[in-house]
Amino acid sequence: MDMQLKKGLLDVLVLSTLLKEDSYGYRIIRDLAPVSEISESTLYPILKRLEAAKLLNVRTAEHNGRLRKYYSITKAGKARIDEFLSEWQDVMKVYRFIESERRLSESAPHDAN
Amino acid sequence: MNKQEYLNELKYRLKNLPEPEIEKSLAFYAEIIDDRIEEGADEESAVAGLASPEAAAKEILADMPLGSIVRGGAKQVKKRMGGKPLLVVLAVIGSPIWLTLLLAAAIVLFSVAIVLAALWASLFICAAAVFGAGLLCLVQAAAEFSVGNPPLGVFSVGAALVLVSAVILLWKPLAGLGRLLLKAARLWIRKIKRLFVNRRAV
Known part of the structure; x- marks a missing residue:
């Protein structure tokens, strides 16, 4: 996956683990295990970045x-998650469009040229 | 590798960073190891499950601003010299030739970034200057009309229109070019940073 995109995704992913309650390094990794194989060495810079922001x-x-x-999420952190979710509405729209275009191209007979 | 060995190795790999930064990083990894042990792992396997100290240090360094890495390097030199400024100067002058070459290379790379940024600035300064000249021409026109010299006044109005409209017409491509230059400069700086980090971490 594109590095920049992945970085942004992981930031929000880590933030989201703090929504229910405060958490700590080891637990964040454990909570995220089903979604993402995030390692300690990846998590540390992310936490630092989120704290600085x-x-x-x-x-x-x-x-x-x-x-x-x-670690506990701030008001700005919650706002960041909301922002992410609304941004991805648009991304999902694009995704569905691309998907349906491909489906159409597969079912339609192929052009001679 | 046990916990202490892991932390020592990591500390060594991070030695160029500012002291509080090292402490924070070590505390983070110590906490993770302790939590793994608390969860039932024995010390050796708790450490074995972590990224190697090299890999961990590389991630930490890659995320540090270039400034603090360079400052950390200077701190290291100072520490080795016992903090005596004269010795530091002597060390720099007397250091092997490759160090000077490396420094020169870094400066050249950095100056490219500065040139890019300067190009960007000059683009907008030029645009502002042409726009300003157009406005001045309008003032000139008003002056010519008021002293009873209509031909020159009309000429000035024309000049003002040409200058101002040139800026307005060219604004979009100019802004695009400016953004491109800034992007290039930023990419370039990131590249230099990589260069530094890899050289120190690996």
Whole structure:
């Protein structure tokens, strides 16, 4: 897949795991496993980027005698997801158009030229 | 590889980054390893499931702004020299010739980006200048009419119309060209960054 597109998709995908409740690195990867084989080394830069863009907040809390970082989505982060979903309405429209064109071309008899 | 070995290796690969950046990266990976162990994995397999320290470092470096990588490099030199500025200068002067060549290459590459950006700026400065000249011609026309020199006044109005309309007509292609130049400059800078990151991370 196109790198730039994939980057944008992963950003929103990671954000979406925080909608229900705050989460942490390991759990985000586990939650995303069914959709995307995202690795720790991919996740880390994404989290940093999202934090820099103020789409999520980070807080450190104690867990079992060690520190763990918890990520929570911000208002801007939720807005980013809404924006993504409405943008993809258009993409899906294009997708369906391309799909139906191909179907038509397959069922129609082939042109001589 | 156990947890400590993994973190040490990663730390070494990130040594050119600013200190807080290294700490944050190490803390992230330590937390993941601990969480994996808590989930039931033993230490060795928790580490084995991660990307190699090289790969992890490469991802981190690729996402850093070029500035902090270069600053980190300078920090490294300073650290090695014990922070004595004279020694740093001597080291730079006395360093093997390839370092100078590398630096020269980097400067040449960077200057290409600057030239692209300058071209972009000059496009718009030219457009603004022609537009401004057109407006001035209008002022000139008003002056000529007021001192009773209609032929020159009419000439000035004509000149003003030609200049202003040229800018308006050419605006769209000009803006397109400008966008193209900016894009090229940005791509170029990203390429240079790659060059740096790969050289340091691998």
